[in-house]
Amino acid sequence: MNAFTRALRRTPARRTAAASALAAAALLLSACGSGDDTSGTHHGGTGPSASADAGSGAPSSAPAGEFNDADVMFAQMMIPHHEQALEMSRLADGRASDAGIKDLARKIEQAQGPEIKTMKGWLTAWNKPTAAPSASGMDHGGHDGDGMMSAADMSGLKAMRGEEFDKAFARMMIDHHKGAITMAEDERRDGHNADARKTAAAIVKSQSAEVEQLQGILDRL
Template sequence: MTAFTRAPRRKPARRIAAVGLVAAGALFLAACGDDGDDMSGMDHGSGNSSASASASAEAGSASFNDADVTFAQMMIPHHEQALEMAQLADGRASDAEIKDIAGKIEQAQDPEIKTMKGWLESWNKPTATESMPGMDHGSGDGMMSDADMEHLKGMKGTEFDKMFAEMMIDHHNGATTMAKDEQKNGKNADAVKTAGDIVKGQSAEVTQLQSILDRL
């Protein structure tokens, strides 16, 4: 009876031990399997990182288009000429409003030139090109010829005020046309916003300049 009662106790012990060995083996195999999966996961992870970096680079390059580049490259010399005209007002202009507008042009357009040059540098594009299509007097961009600029330099008082107003109206209208093209075709958010600021600001100055001409 004693042996009979002990036998069932030994059998569960053996079974438990066997189950333990099986479990341990399973855990070992699972661990080996996990190591392989982890390595595989690491490989996929590194691949995904490369893909993400590539996608980010593409996204960065896609943040601007040819219209943005053309807008900046053409608006820089356009603004530079407006600054040159505005600087001529010092010592030549006699009308208080003309002097005020000249000052506003310098304050607004000089920072915009620096900003646009910064865009082009970040886009790895030249800030100027040897030949700027359309940047000729009479083409609709409002750019003045060298003869026009020399003529303006020779004016003083009311004569200067009138010529300055006439020339700047044409100049601003040309800039507004270029800026509207950027609003329609540009992709870079900052460039499109700047174009909108140019349209708003220079359209208002055109209205003011025309009112000055009407009273001079």
């Protein structure tokens, strides 16, 4: 076999190898250039390139990963809502006479205090303010659908004692809880962050049960 024949036999193999190399390079460039941007969805972590899976083992108080505007609004609005619930619950000490009201007030403090801390941690991790731009909208003025009490409502509750306080507290907290449940259901429907949606589900479950308990107390007072 002469050199010319050997060269002819080698040429197809070389062409095949070159074609394979070019195909592999094209696939690599395609993978590097592909994006998964979703409108309205942001990445947590320290920079815009943070992986959506980077926070899979992070504590729930500071979740990395993706979040959207609904998650931010949920946390920003639920924080002052929970703060008012704590304010109402603390009034029960020295004013409430019913054992059921006293017990529920303690449970609300124990549950919602840590949730406030958790939600503030989310907003810090997301580089978002802990108060919504219209934070004054949750200044205890009372707004349709959110269950917030007005300043007059709170002043009236502070002036009550005994059974009068128990009944007013139960009625007000039922409305307050219903507002929180609505907000949490909105988050479950529209939110993106797994930790925020999990907390919303827990709020719906726990506060729905407390609404039933409070209604039972009202029925027997």
